[in-house]
Amino acid sequence: DAKTTQPPSMDCAEGRAANLPCNHSTISGNEYVYWYRQIHSQGPQYIIHGLKNNETNEMASLIITEDRKSSTLILPHATLRDTAVYYCIVRVPNAGGTSYGKLTFGQGTILTVHP
């Protein structure tokens, strides 16, 4: 399984963009990059995912480098409610018949948004 490396913590001022990096240098060609976040004592929340192209949705943007060895999650205008642990995960290709493989979580980045 491809492993991911994230900084343990980051700070961001409210209203500014939060850029969370992730290294996944051993990612294989058919593995996707997923981002989730977990607010204290809640289940993880899906943010965004991508394979090779940059992606954007109502929550965030995902920038994947051309060699796919790293990516950056961008929260364009961080709010206090964005304070959470952010996980960058590479999906394990499933060997069975279903379309989705298991997700393995690393330690994530604790993002603290301050006023």
Next chain:
Amino acid sequence: GAVVSQHPSRVICKSGTSVKIECRSLDFQATTMFWYRQFPKKSLMLMATSNEGSKATYEQGVEKDKFLINHASLTLSTLTVTSAHPEDSSFYICSASDRGTKGYTFGSGTRLTVV
């Protein structure tokens, strides 16, 4: 969007008793569900993968006789912690995958305290 309901959210039980946690997909059929546990200030650890109508696949080091998983229908998976002990106290989270969604949806988690 896809919703996963997990119950109970909190449970306190005595040592030696068993506790059942339910995970339901409310608006989609979940052919595969995942069970995680999380200790304070730690990341999520995958315990097992359950596939509807077949036996669960447990991760290395997880006792299958202690953590019984049943996935009898496409919308319900249960995790039973048998003969619970204080060291089983943890945050348990389920997740479901569906070919029609963009990723994985997580339940809100169950805080188990064994006294």
